[in-house]
Amino acid sequence: MKIVLILLSAVLINNFVLRYFLGICPFLGVTGKISSSLAMGFSTTFVMTLTAAIVWPINHFVIVGLNLPFLEYVSDILVIASLVQLIEMFIRKTSPALYRSLGIYLPLITTNCGIFFLALSIPMRNYSFFESVAFGFGAGVGFTLVMLIMAGIREELEFADVPKCLQGASITLITAGLLALVFMGFTGLIGTS
Numbered sequence: 001m002k003i004v005l006i007l008l009s010a011v012l013i014n015n016f017v018l019r020y021f022l023g024i025c026p027f028l029g030v031t032g033k034i035s036s037s038l039a040m041g042f043s044t045t046f047v048m049t050l051t052a053a054i055v056w057p058i059n060h061f062v063i064v065g066l067n068l069p070f071l072e073y074v075s076d077i078l079v080i081a082s083l084v085q086l087i088e089m090f091i092r093k094t095s096p097a098l099y100r101s102l103g104i105y106l107p108l109i110t111t112n113c114g115i116f117f118l119a120l121s122i123p124m125r126n127y128s129f130f131e132s133v134a135f136g137f138g139a140g141v142g143f144t145l146v147m148l149i150m151a152g153i154r155e156e157l158e159f160a161d162v163p164k165c166l167q168g169a170s171i172t173l174i175t176a177g178l179l180a181l182v183f184m185g186f187t188g189l190i191g192t193s
Contacts, residue, residue: 003134005190006127010138012186016114017146018179023114026105027147028172036101037151038144040109043091043102045140047083047109048118052136054079055119056129064123076119084110114143149179 016022023044030040055076063072088106092099099106109115118139122132153175162171 003131006131007134007138007141009190010135011142011145012183013190014139015142015146015183016117016139017143018176018183020114020117022117023112023143025108026112027150027176028169030102030105031147031150031154033101034148034151034155036098037147039091039098039102040105041140041144041147043087043106044109044112044115044143045137046087047080048115048136048140048143049133050083050136051076051080051115051119052122052132053129054083055122056127056132059123060129072120072123076116080115080119081110114139146179146183150176153179 010016013019017024017027026040026044031037058075058079059072063069063075084107087109088099091102091106118136122135125131125135127135154172157171157175166174
């Protein structure tokens, strides 16, 4: 039951984009189309889940086990960069069109502060291995959910009669703020952790 609560909390309540304001660059840059948002969300979810699954044993057995706390940041960055390189090579081989549409945002997953925050927060939360993986997967699903909602809204806004002074970045940021307020409504649902 605790794993389900961690998962739901990461998706709805402690959403990395709308609560912690992490991953804003792809959130604002890739959400122009649902297809690119979905691809970015799946890629990020994959990286977050695998990051959680790899970072936990490294932290538990190597960093803490050998008393090497100064290597935590370096090991986290190496894990994230390696996973992103694998995804980038896979997408380039399997779908060149998708690779071109994601453009610079795909390699930017490496520097996505949401993934780095995930890697750093796993040891601080004292999660077990499975709880860490659920937290990583939930954070990725929450990121994907927010990306898809924002992309859908932005696609609809193209046909809306938006005042000239609010077109572009202004209406996007207003929409993001309103979306954050909507997600704040989930706060009392589950105890935040």
